[in-house]
Amino acid sequence: MIYVTHALPVNEPGEPTLSREQVWDGLVMKANNALPFVPAMTSCEVTARLSDTVFDRDIEFRGQSFTERISLFAQERVVFTRIAGPVLGTIANEIEQDAEGLHLRFSFALVVTDVVPGSAQEQEYADGMTADYLKAVAATLSAMRRVAAETAGV
Template identity: 45%
Template structure:
C-alpha cells in the first residue's frame, strides 16, 4: 500500500493578485471537484456522477486510462473522502481543509494499492512514482481552479 500526503497553505503569498480564499470558497471548490473533477485533476479523462444521496455521491472515473468507481462522502467544510469501489486500484483519497481563516491549509492524502501487484514490487514502486506525482499536482491544480472560479465571481460582481 502506498501512503502519500501533500499539504499547502491556501493563501501563502500575500503579494498574490489572486483573491484570498475563505473556507466556504474552498469547500465549494472541493464539492465541484467531486461532482466534475475534469477541470481540477490533470490526467482525468472522465468523471460521471451515477448516484446521489444525502451527503455522498458515486462516480465513474477514468484516470490515466484506468476505469474506476468511487464513493465520495462529504463532511461539510472539513473534508471530502473518495473510496475506490472498483477498478485495478484499491484505497481511498482524502481532501481536507485545515486551520482557521487566517491560516487555511489544504491537505490531500491517499492510501492506494494495486490489486494485482505485490507490496514492494518493482511495479508498485513505479506506480507510486507516477501516482504520487499526478496526485500531488492535483493539489495545485485544485487551488488554481478554485482561485479562477472566485476571481471570475469577483469580476462578475463588479
Template identity: 40%
Template structure:
C-alpha cells in the same frame, strides 16, 4: 501507511479564498475529476448516485474505468474510495487551519489492506 501533503489555500500574492469557497472547489472536484487533472487524463466522469452525505461517480482516468464512492463532510473533508479500478484504497482531501490560523488543504492516500 499514508503520506500527507499540505498546501496553503491562500498562497502569497494570490486571491484569498474563504473556507466556504475552498469547500465549493472540493465539491466540484468530487463531481467532476476531469476539471482538476491534466487535460486528456480524465476522459469521462459522471455522478451516478448521490445523497446528502455521499455520491458515487464513474470515471475513466488514464484509460482505466473507475467507480468511486465519495463521502462529503461539509467544509471539512472529501474522501474518494475507489471501489472498482486498478487500485483499491481511499484518497482524502481535507481543509484545516495550521498553528497560525492559515487555511491549508491536505491530501493523503491509504491503500486497502489485502
C-alpha cells in the same frame, strides 16, 4: 499499500485570498466533476446519488476505469473510496487550518491489485500517483482562485 499525504497552502502572496467556504465549494465541485481539476482524469460521471452527502461516480484516471464512492463532510473533507477498479483504497481532500492559515491536504492509501507490495512496480505507481495528485491539488487551488477572482470582478 501505498500511503502518501501532502498539504499545500491555500493562500499564496499575489493570489486571491480564499475562505474555508470557497475552498469547500471548490472541493464539492471537484467531487461532482473532477475534469477541470484533475489533469490526469479523462472521464468523470456521477452514477448514483445515495444521499445529500454520499454519491458514486465512474472515472477514468491514468487510462484506468474506477468506481468511487464520494462522502462529503461539510467544510472539512471529501473522501473518495475506490470501490471498483485495479487500484482500491481511499483518497481524502481535507481543509486544515493552523496559525499559518488554510491548507489543502490530500492523502491516499491505495492497494494496486496484481502488484507485489514493496516492489519497484508499486513504487513506480506511487511516484506517478503522487505527481498526479500534486498537480490535481495545484489545479484545484488554481480553479478556486480563478472563481474567486471572477466573483470579485478582478
